[in-house]
Amino acid sequence: MSTQTVVREGTILPPGEVVRYNFNERLCHWLNGVTYLFCMLTGLAFYSPYLYWLSFVGGGPASSRFLHPWVGIFFFVAMLWMHALWKLQMVATPEDQAWKHGIKNYIENRDDLLPPQGRFNAGQKLFYWVMFYSAIVLLITGVIMWFPELIAGTAHWLLPIIIFIHCAAALLTIGAFIIHIYMGILMVPGGLKGISYGRVSEEWAAHHHRLWYEKIKKR
Amino acid sequence: MPNEAMQIKAISAHPGPVPGGNVSRDYDVCKLIDTTTCIGCKACEVACLEWNGYEFRETTFDNTYQTMPDTAWNYWNLIRFNEHENEDGTLNWLMRKDQCMHCADPGCLEACPADGAIVQYANGIVDFNQENCIGCQYCVTGCPFNIPKFNPTTKKVFKCTLCSDRVGAGLEPACIKSCPTGCLHFGSKDDMKDLAQKRAQQLKDHTSYHNAGVYDPETIGGTHVIYVLHDKDHPERYGGLPKDPRIPIMVRLWKHPLKWLGNIGMIAGIAGVLLHYVRFGPKVVDKKEEKKP
Numbered sequence: 001m002s003t004q005t006v007v008r009e010g011t012i013l014p015p016g017e018v019v020r021y022n023f024n025e026r027l028c029h030w031l032n033g034v035t036y037l038f039c040m041l042t043g044l045a046f047y048s049p050y051l052y053w054l055s056f057v058g059g060g061p062a063s064s065r066f067l068h069p070w071v072g073i074f075f076f077v078a079m080l081w082m083h084a085l086w087k088l089q090m091v092a093t094p095e096d097q098a099w100k101h102g103i104k105n106y107i108e109n110r111d112d113l114l115p116p117q118g119r120f121n122a123g124q125k126l127f128y129w130v131m132f133y134s135a136i137v138l139l140i141t142g143v144i145m146w147f148p149e150l151i152a153g154t155a156h157w158l159l160p161i162i163i164f165i166h167c168a169a170a171l172l173t174i175g176a177f178i179i180h181i182y183m184g185i186l187m188v189p190g191g192l193k194g195i196s197y198g199r200v201s202e203e204w205a206a207h208h209h210r211l212w213y214e215k216i217k218k219r
Numbered sequence: 220m221p222n223e224a225m226q227i228k229a230i231s232a233h234p235g236p237v238p239g240g241n242v243s244r245d246y247d248v249c250k251l252i253d254t255t256t257c258i259g260c261k262a263c264e265v266a267c268l269e270w271n272g273y274e275f276r277e278t279t280f281d282n283t284y285q286t287m288p289d290t291a292w293n294y295w296n297l298i299r300f301n302e303h304e305n306e307d308g309t310l311n312w313l314m315r316k317d318q319c320m321h322c323a324d325p326g327c328l329e330a331c332p333a334d335g336a337i338v339q340y341a342n343g344i345v346d347f348n349q350e351n352c353i354g355c356q357y358c359v360t361g362c363p364f365n366i367p368k369f370n371p372t373t374k375k376v377f378k379c380t381l382c383s384d385r386v387g388a389g390l391e392p393a394c395i396k397s398c399p400t401g402c403l404h405f406g407s408k409d410d411m412k413d414l415a416q417k418r419a420q421q422l423k424d425h426t427s428y429h430n431a432g433v434y435d436p437e438t439i440g441g442t443h444v445i446y447v448l449h450d451k452d453h454p455e456r457y458g459g460l461p462k463d464p465r466i467p468i469m470v471r472l473w474k475h476p477l478k479w480l481g482n483i484g485m486i487a488g489i490a491g492v493l494l495h496y497v498r499f500g501p502k503v504v505d506k507k508e509e510k511k512p
Contacts, residue, residue, distance in 0.1 A: 046332040046355060048478065061333055062374065065353040109499045148356045149369045153289060159360040160469035167473055171481040175488050182492035189501050207504040 010216035016202050018216060020194035028081050029195055035075035036131075040177065042068045043170055069146045072138065079135040089119055090129065095211065096122035116210035127176050134173045141166035247408035248342045248386060250321075250395065251415050253447040254457060255422060255431070256402035257314040259284045259298050266397035267296040267318075270382065285458075290317060292368040295379040296394055299458025311449065315457035316394070316403070319366045319379035321345050323440030326466035329474060330361030343408065343443035344383045349375040363439065363464035381443065411445060418447050438463045 011019040021029070038057060042064040045055035058064030098115040099106070099122045105113040106123070120128070141162045144151065148159055184191050188208070194200040205213040230237055264286060268275055273293040278286045285300040296318045303311040325345045328337045336351040337358065347358075347367070354374035358367040367376045382392035390396075391405040404414060415433040422431035432451025435441050446460070454460035 046353075046357075048482070049332070049334060052332070052334055061351075061353045065355050066374065107495070107499070109502055111502060145355075148359050149371075152356075152359045152365055156360075156365055157467070160467040160473065163357070163360055164469045164473040164477065167477060167481070171477070171484060174481075175484055178485070178488040178492060182496070186492075186496050187501055190504065201504070203504045203506055208502075 010212075010219060012202070012216065013199065017199045018202055018205050018213070019198050020200045020205065021198050023198070025085055026195060026198055028078060028085055031078040032075065032082055032131075035071050035078055036173075036177070038071045039068055039075055040170070040174060042071075044174075047167065047170075069142060072142050076135055076139045079132060083132060086120075086128065090125045092122070092125065093118060096125065099123075111207065116214075117208065117212070118215075119209055119212040121209070127180055130176045131173060134169045137169040138166060138173075141169070245407035245409060246342045248344065248381070248443060249406065249408040249411035250381065250392065250444045251404040251406075251411040251447070252316050252444065253402040253404070253415075253418055254313065254315050255418075255428070255447060255449055256400045257298070257316065258400055258402075259300060259312070259314040260399060261286060261298055262397040262399060263316055263394035263403065264294070264296050264298065266393040267379075268294070270385070270393035271295070271380075284312075284314070290366065290368060290378075292370040292377040295319070295368075295377070301456055301458055303456050313449070313457050315446065315460065317364075317458060317460075318394075318444065319345065319381065320364055320439075320464075321379075321381055321443035322363075322464075323442065324466065326361030326363055326439070326470065327358035327367055328361075329466055330357040330470050332357055340383065342386065344381045344386065345443075346380050346383050347376060347378060349373075349377070352376055361466055361470050363461055363466065408441075408443065415445055415447050419451075422447070422449070434460065436461075436464050438465045 009019055009022045009025065013019070041054045041057040044051045045053070045057075045061065045064055046068075052061065055061040055064040058067045095115050095117060099117060102114050103123075105111070106121075144158070144162045145166060151158060184195065190200050190204040194204075202213070205216075226239075227237055228240070265275070276287075276291070276294060279288060281288070283300045283302070284298070286297060287294070290297045296316065299313075299315045299317045301313045301315075303313050305311060321344055323343065325337070325339060327347075328339055328345060331337045332355060333351050333353045336348055336353070337345065338348060339345050352375045354369065354376065356367070356369055356376060358376055359365070359369070367378045369376050382390070382394075385392055395403045395405040404411060406414075412433070412435065415435075419431045419433055422428045428449045430450045430452060432448060434446035434448050434451065434454055446454075446457075448454060448457065450456070454462050
């Protein structure tokens with residue numbers, strides 16, 4: 001069997017590697033990543049005068065303002081795709097509770113004291129739901145902010161509330177995003193490979209997601 | 220513009236004090252609109268369009284003397300008309316020249332995220348600088364009078380400039396120039412306040428408008444456009460002039476506590492994860508023991 005045709009998540013490859021994410025999952029993740037990053041950087045430009053220079057990401061302040069809502073729509077669509085792919089796997093499971101109790105051990109890298117985890121641990125699930133619900137809030141408030149002139153005459157009082165909520169939800173995602181980036185790049189070596197081209201070592205799978213590893217091993 | 224630095228301070232061998240010395244110049248400008256003498260002729264609307272180079276646009280007839288329902292990006296000045304029925308069954312035709320109020324504490328400027336898109340001059344004029352405008356319309360959100368208007372073609376926001384170009388050259392705004400009844404006045408803020416008070420007193424003393432007064436709302440630090448109203452307690456009758464205009468509280472909360480909370484959160488987040496890396500480092504996967512299920 002050629003390694004090039006690997007599609008299915010959980011496939012065990014000859015050199016001791018397993019497929020962590022299939023191509024659709026990887027593509028979906030990076031669509032989310034790129035559109036979110038664009039919206040975050042251009043959004044930060046409008047958030048603070050000290051970060052106004054970040055609007056170069058969108059080709060200048062005015063074009064950033066023009067593109068931000070459109071890319072936001074793409075982000076939401078990508079989020080819906082991700083939801084279709086992962087919503088069942090992001091549902092809370094019994095082992096999540098034990099993991100949450102042992103979160104101190106997870107943070108301090110005493111992984112041997114942690115309960116075995118499935119394909120996604122409780123932290124990953126939490127990040128997913130924060131992003132998913134925030135995306136809904138950002139979409140609803142964002143559409144109103146896109147065309148404020150339509151309600152400025154009749155429901156002007158609504159506008160500042162909408163902006164406040166949009167800003168607060170965006171800040172919440174940024175907090176989650178900082179942790180996500182740190183863990184993906186620095187804290188969990190091998191994780192970035194998994195989401196980039198899909199392959200992780202069998203040891204990595206067994207260490208971080210033992211229940212998932214045992215399940216795919218039995219297939 | 221007179222150059223203050225070149226004002227004479229001392230004169231050699233001059234008997235007595237310096238002529239004109241110790242005179243302070245009042246730079247604050249103000250437009251006074253006396254709604255009690257406005258006849259709704261719309262000369263100011265036309266003068267505004269002419270000076271600012273906009274073509275006259277289609278009007279809307281809705282059985283009133285109002286040109287159209289609202290101001291527009293290329294129609295900055297509108298006489299709002301309201302037929303008010305008094306308690307005794309008599310009618311009042313209330314005319315109010317609606318335009319930017321040039322607040323001392325401008326909500327548009329507070330809300331604007333674009334560097335240099337809104338400026339407030341020392342004379343009190345609040346001006347939009349369209350070349351820096353990004354079209355986000357946060358100013359629309361911040362304005363308690365719903366004045367800034369969006370041009371969907373250029374994606375820029377426009378409003379009354381109080382003819383900053385004319386005032387800068389020592390002229391009065393175009394609308395003032397055109398008013399045939401003299402209900403519009405232009406001068407220093409102190410002079411206009413004084414004139415407005417006198418007119419309100421005159422109305423109280425010599426007419427049946429015993430509740431006449433001046434509209435110069437303190438809730439936004441006063442405005443550089445002030446009104447004389449027949450009834451100072453009911454500004455909302457004049458086409459929805461707010462009684463206590465304020466920058467929306469949510470704009471203040473968004474621009475101050477939320478922003479600082481967000482700034483601290485982001486910096487603490489980045490510092491926190493880096494500190495974690497330094498303290499605990501990455502998660503190491505043991506090659507030998509892990510693989511066995």
